[in-house]
Every structure is written in structure tokens, then in C-alpha cells.
Amino acid sequence: MTAIEAVVLGRKGIHIDINPLSVFITKTLVQPIDLNELGAAYELVVEEYERLAPKSEIDIQTTLQRYPYPRGITLPRDSDVEFIEQLFSDKQLAELALLKHLIVNIGEGYIRNHLFLMFSGLLNRINLTYHTNTYGGGDSGVMRYYRYRIAPNPTLSDALHYFGVRYKSILSAKRELAPLINESNIHNFQAYQGTATDLNRIADESVDYVYTDPPYGAKIQYLDLSTMWNAWLDLPVSDFDRQQEIIEGGRLEKTRDEYSDLMAQSIRELYRVLKFDRWMSFVFADKNPSYWHTIVETAEQAGFEYMGAVPQSNSTRSFKKVQHPSTVLSGQLIINFRKARSPRAIMKLDLGDDATDLILETAENVIAERNGATIEEINSELIIKGIELGFLDLLSKKYDDLSPLLDSYFDLDDETQKYHMPKNKQFKSAIPLELRLRYFLLSYLTRKRQAGVDPDFSEIVQDIMPMLKNGLTPEEQTILNVLRELAREMPDGRWRLREGGQMRLDGI
Ligand SMILES: C[S@@+](CC[C@H](N)C(=O)[O-])C[C@H]1O[C@@H](n2cnc3c(N)ncnc32)[C@H](O)[C@@H]1O
Incomplete structure (x- = not known):
């Protein structure tokens, strides 16, 4: 659909998929x-x-x-x-x-x-x-x-x-x-069977935008599951295609490492074909933080700059999701990256032993903000925070599934599938106040920077305080001290996150 929409908008669209069925359907659909x-x-x-x-x-x-x-x-x-x-x-x-x-x-x-x-x-x-x-x-x-x-x-x-x-x-x-794609613009559309790990038909720095939606780990074995269709439609699938398919498991029983390697190769190829200062949107869904870690780290190593992530929920719930609400995610995140000449790296916040408390506090904030939150909503927020604050690595080492942790602290409403605070109980954070403050302030300022907004001090206090309602709340002076470390004050009195590459904020 992305390539089709591109052509409708007067651009050129190239659709690539390893599965000949995908290419057959797309090509035939647009053919005048x-x-x-x-x-x-x-x-x-x-x-x-x-x-x-x-x-x-x-x-x-x-x-x-x-x-x-x-x-x-x-x-x-x-x-x-x-x-x-x-x-x-x-x-x-x-x-x-x-x-x-x-x-x-x-x-x-x-x-x-x-x-x-x-x-x-x-x-x-x-x-x-x-x-x-x-x-x-x-x-x-x-x-x-x-x-x-x-x-x-x-x-x-x-x-x-x-x-x-x-x-x-x-x-x-x-x-x-027909009125949108016809003989007058069909030449702007290309679809071919190929692998994202080797985009040899596409020249370096020739593409304005990449939208990619790769398989999510071991969830769906696309080529295997298309066997019935490809056989009836006489669409050949070679051993090479199977080797290049970016999945975990499947007929070739690929390991997590093989999956990550193929994903990394494709991210490097996408970087190669993209022009400088252009964006790549990467769609992904999984509750295991280690996949996210691989994606973000590989993208950074390839030279991409992280530009923000937005959650996107599916309108329909799959059968798997209905059966196992807390183990299958129905929503995805779209992570945006830019190919920058001097990319800024994501800051790192070393949470050490306090990670669990901060995870719970983040979850609690999402639950409070929405008056009950689904596993997707909590997960999306944690993954985004994990990316933005550089603790995905730690998250991925500690948890490959957050559900047991959430289940043990919060109440799950079977009907709405939302987590709530247990009655008469409030999770009290034992994390030092300044670390909590850094954590929420850094994430807050990162998002403001992405939105191109510089908040003033009173806005910052107003926005940050509700996030810190557990345990001690900071004095305004404490907020100002931490703010000075993370951000600089502009001549108009507004605050902007410091730039200048990687910065390690090793606790207090
Ligand atoms: C999550 S699906 C995308 C589905 C598509 N966005 C849609 O909504 O129908 C992942 C797709 O990646 C394709 N794929 C897997 N490995 C690939 C590779 N190495 N190169 C190109 N496409 C690949 C699969 O065939 C599958 O169609």
C-alpha cells in the first residue's frame, strides 16, 4: 500500500518483498x-x-x-x-x-x-x-x-x-x-521480488523515503504460510529466498541471531539507498525489548539518527490476541530515523538496580494517565522510554516479557484487558529522587526537542510533577539543578536538551 499511495501522491513508488505472492498481488492490483x-x-x-x-x-x-x-x-x-x-x-x-x-x-x-x-x-x-x-x-x-x-x-x-x-x-x-493510477502514471510504480538485505537494483542515495514493515521475530512465517498460494499460482520460491527471509524459526529453523543479522544487513542497505537528510520509518511490534535494542542499535551503527517513535494500534484484534491478550501485542510502533551527516546518538541513562522500580513507575504513570492501560500501551511507553533513554539494552537483559512483572504488581481487568492499580495500594518508588527526576526529565525533553518545542521552566514543572507523584516530590530548586545538567537555557528563558553526541548519565 505504501508504494501505491506514493504513486497516487505523484511520487515514484518501489515495492520490494521476498515473497512473490506479495509482488504478484501488488502489481496486479495497480495494473491498468x-x-x-x-x-x-x-x-x-x-x-x-x-x-x-x-x-x-x-x-x-x-x-x-x-x-x-x-x-x-x-x-x-x-x-x-x-x-x-x-x-x-x-x-x-x-x-x-x-x-x-x-x-x-x-x-x-x-x-x-x-x-x-x-x-x-x-x-x-x-x-x-x-x-x-x-x-x-x-x-x-x-x-x-x-x-x-x-x-x-x-x-x-x-x-x-x-x-x-x-x-x-x-x-x-x-x-x-483507475482515476488515481492509470496509463499516465503507472510508470512511476515498480514492484519486484527481492531481498531487503541486498537492494542491488537501487542506486546509492537515490531514495527520498523508506517505509519498512519487516516480520516481527518468530510471529508469522510468511513464506511458509504462503505455500498453498504460491504453489497454485505457480510462483516460485527458491532456497536463496528462504535463506534471505528475515524471520526467526520457520522451515530453516533460523535462530534469533540469524534473524538479527539479516535485519541488520537490511537496515544497512536501506541506509545506503536513502539520500542524506531523508527519513526511514520502521514499523515493529514485539514485547521483547531485545529485538528493539537490535533495531535501534543497528540503525545507529549504520549512521541513522533516531527521530522519535509513535504507537499505532490495530483496529482489529487477531484471534491469537483474543486468546492470549497479554502475550501477543496488537499494536505497533513506528520508529522514525533520519540519515544525518553527523547523527546525534541517543543519550544513555544507566539505571542499574533501579530499573525494575522505574519500569513499574512508568507503567503506573501510563495506567494513571489513561485510567487503566493495556499491555500495548504500557509496552509502547516503556519501549519508547527505553529507546530514548538508552536503557533498552538493560531492559532486554532483564526481561524478555514484561507481563509477569506487570501481573504481579497490577490488577488486570479480564473484560477490558486493562491493568489498574490494585485497590487501596499504591506502588511506592524506592528510587532516589534525583534519578527519577533525570529519567522523566530526559524523556520529556527529548520529546519536546523532537516536536521542535522549547518549554519554559513553569511548563516543565507543570508537566514533570505528575510523573513524580510517588514517593518524594522534588523542590523546584532540585528540578532546576537536574535541568541545568541536561539542558541549556535559551536567551528567551526557554530550555532545550543539550546536544553534542553521546552523553552518559551514570545515575547520581
Ligand atoms: C510484517 S510483513 C509486512 C506485511 C505488510 N506490511 C502488510 O501489511 O501486509 C513482513 C513482510 O516482510 C517480507 N520479508 C521477509 N524477509 C524479507 C527480505 N529479506 N526482503 C524483503 N522482504 C522480506 C515478508 O515476505 C512479509 O511480506
């Missing part, structure tokens, strides 16, 4: 097409299908002998069945094989691709992993459980009916896109 021609081809396929569709068990077996379909291709290890053909009933296989045969025989390549786009959507529905739920919706195992899970009671849909449904939705997408 004569809708009458597509309509005629669709009608032809439907007509032929109705004529040849298997109606009896004998028909099904004859169809299966007559038309090819993918078979003998192994599925990922955690699938319920070993081979691709076992994902379908004989009837489903015969119907899909016939439909594919009819599409393959459509003359024009670009029309054929559009029919295959409909077919790819249909595949989600016509297989034994698909089932409807009590709310009227439904999905395949891949989309819902992130694995090929045979449904205990698969929903057997009518292939031709859903081919028609796909036709209507592609038609409406095409109608919407």
Missing part, C-alpha cells in the same frame, strides 16, 4: 485494465466452468485426472497434514484444478493475472482449513491460527459463487484505483 475485457474473460471462464464442473464422484475423479494441480509439496512442520493436496477435499481439488485450467487458457497475460488475483482470494475459502464462526465471519487456518490447521468442521463453500464475489471486489477496487 480494460474492465470490459476483464468482464468478458470472467464470463467466459464462468460459462466453461458451469459446463465442465464435476457433478458426481466419477466426474470428480475424471477432472482430477484431466487437469493438473499442485501435489507432493510439503507443508510446514506444524501443519496438520504433510502435503498440499491434503488441504482439500477431492471435490475442492477438482473445482480448483478446473478453474485454474480455464484461467491459464485465457489469452491475454494481464487479464489472466487478474483472474488469478480472484483465484488467490478464493483459495483462502476453498480448503479444509476454512471455517465460519458464530458471528458470521470466517477464515482459513493460515489467516486465523498462523498455521495449516484442518478445521474440525470445515465450511465447504461454493467455488463459483465465491469466484463471483472476488470478481465484484476486484472490480470495485479497480474502479476506485
Whole structure:
């Protein structure tokens, strides 16, 4: 979507993904097409299908002998069945094989691709992993459980009916896109299968903006999970593609280190192709701080300057999230970096043994501010603070999951999935006041700097005090002392975070 939006905005957009399915879908979606021609081809396929569709068990077996379909291709290890053909009933296989045969025989390549786009959507529905739920919706195992899970009671849909449904939705997408992307600007759009770890088709310093949304650790095995689609659509995936895929686990059982190395290579490549003073937005979601640490550290080593992070929540909750609310995050952070000629490094705050208290205090602040907070909200704030104050490293060494810590200090409301302060109890911080003050002041000033705002002293006091409501509250003089260490006073009396590279603030 990013590349498509770029072209709509009059820019050039390049979409790159290691998965040929992603490239096929994107390319076909934007390809200008004569809708009458597509309509005629669709009608032809439907007509032929109705004529040849298997109606009896004998028909099904004859169809299966007559038309090819993918078979003998192994599925990922955690699938319920070993081979691709076992994902379908004989009837489903015969119907899909016939439909594919009819599409393959459509003359024009670009029309054929559009029919295959409909077919790819249909595949989600016509297989034994698909089932409807009590709310009227439904999905395949891949989309819902992130694995090929045979449904205990698969929903057997009518292939031709859903081919028609796909036709209507592609038609409406095409109608919407036609005024925006057409023969006049399609040359601004490029999509190719490739690896972000080696962007050899893109020249150094030629790109104005990078938006990247890499896989999140071991969460979703994209290439493995696309096996059914890539096989039916004849989209090849090579061993090299699998080696380059930036995931943890999967068919090649990649380790966390391999994942981090590939991620680091891709960040260096993104740096290479980006022009100076241009930005990269990096989308990521995981509650394990060590991934964040790797990303931020690699980006800094490559020469990027951290420019801030914004949380972005998903509008829909995945099934996994509904099942395990505190272990799967539904929201992501978008971390922005700039390719600067002399990048400023993130300041470091050494929290030592006080880290746990500060984590809890940060969580408590988020909970108080929002009158109850979800794991995502707390996590986002902690990751952002961890990045901005340079303690991600420590966070990642101490915790790979903050949920147990939060569970032991706060009450989780099962219904709203929000953490609250336990009744009649307040978490009392045992951290020295000045360290707490540094912690919140540094984060506060970093954000003000990113927003291009210099607060005056009374604003600072007003904003900082609520964060320090636990335990002792500082005198204004103490705030001023710490402020002088971290920031400088401008001629107009406003305060700005000191610049000048890395600064270690080793406690008090
Ligand atoms: C989190 S998904 C992004 C999904 C996409 N933003 C969307 O909303 O559908 C991660 C994507 O990274 C791709 N990917 C994994 N390794 C890659 C690599 N080395 N080069 C390019 N893309 C890669 C996967 O195929 C997958 O499509």
C-alpha cells in the first residue's frame, strides 16, 4: 500500500518483498485494465466452468485426472497434514484444478493475472482449513491460527459463487484505483521480488523515503504460510529466498541471531539507498525489548539518527490476541530515523538496580494517565522510554516479557484487558529522587526537542510533577539543578536538551 499511495501522491513508488505472492498481488492490483475485457474473460471462464464442473464422484475423479494441480509439496512442520493436496477435499481439488485450467487458457497475460488475483482470494475459502464462526465471519487456518490447521468442521463453500464475489471486489477496487493510477502514471510504480538485505537494483542515495514493515521475530512465517498460494499460482520460491527471509524459526529453523543479522544487513542497505537528510520509518511490534535494542542499535551503527517513535494500534484484534491478550501485542510502533551527516546518538541513562522500580513507575504513570492501560500501551511507553533513554539494552537483559512483572504488581481487568492499580495500594518508588527526576526529565525533553518545542521552566514543572507523584516530590530548586545538567537555557528563558553526541548519565 505504501508504494501505491506514493504513486497516487505523484511520487515514484518501489515495492520490494521476498515473497512473490506479495509482488504478484501488488502489481496486479495497480495494473491498468480494460474492465470490459476483464468482464468478458470472467464470463467466459464462468460459462466453461458451469459446463465442465464435476457433478458426481466419477466426474470428480475424471477432472482430477484431466487437469493438473499442485501435489507432493510439503507443508510446514506444524501443519496438520504433510502435503498440499491434503488441504482439500477431492471435490475442492477438482473445482480448483478446473478453474485454474480455464484461467491459464485465457489469452491475454494481464487479464489472466487478474483472474488469478480472484483465484488467490478464493483459495483462502476453498480448503479444509476454512471455517465460519458464530458471528458470521470466517477464515482459513493460515489467516486465523498462523498455521495449516484442518478445521474440525470445515465450511465447504461454493467455488463459483465465491469466484463471483472476488470478481465484484476486484472490480470495485479497480474502479476506485483507475482515476488515481492509470496509463499516465503507472510508470512511476515498480514492484519486484527481492531481498531487503541486498537492494542491488537501487542506486546509492537515490531514495527520498523508506517505509519498512519487516516480520516481527518468530510471529508469522510468511513464506511458509504462503505455500498453498504460491504453489497454485505457480510462483516460485527458491532456497536463496528462504535463506534471505528475515524471520526467526520457520522451515530453516533460523535462530534469533540469524534473524538479527539479516535485519541488520537490511537496515544497512536501506541506509545506503536513502539520500542524506531523508527519513526511514520502521514499523515493529514485539514485547521483547531485545529485538528493539537490535533495531535501534543497528540503525545507529549504520549512521541513522533516531527521530522519535509513535504507537499505532490495530483496529482489529487477531484471534491469537483474543486468546492470549497479554502475550501477543496488537499494536505497533513506528520508529522514525533520519540519515544525518553527523547523527546525534541517543543519550544513555544507566539505571542499574533501579530499573525494575522505574519500569513499574512508568507503567503506573501510563495506567494513571489513561485510567487503566493495556499491555500495548504500557509496552509502547516503556519501549519508547527505553529507546530514548538508552536503557533498552538493560531492559532486554532483564526481561524478555514484561507481563509477569506487570501481573504481579497490577490488577488486570479480564473484560477490558486493562491493568489498574490494585485497590487501596499504591506502588511506592524506592528510587532516589534525583534519578527519577533525570529519567522523566530526559524523556520529556527529548520529546519536546523532537516536536521542535522549547518549554519554559513553569511548563516543565507543570508537566514533570505528575510523573513524580510517588514517593518524594522534588523542590523546584532540585528540578532546576537536574535541568541545568541536561539542558541549556535559551536567551528567551526557554530550555532545550543539550546536544553534542553521546552523553552518559551514570545515575547520581
Ligand atoms: C510484517 S510483513 C509486512 C506485511 C505488510 N506490511 C502488510 O501489511 O501486509 C513482513 C513482510 O516482510 C517480507 N520479508 C521477509 N524477509 C524479507 C527480505 N529479506 N526482503 C524483503 N522482504 C522480506 C515478508 O515476505 C512479509 O511480506
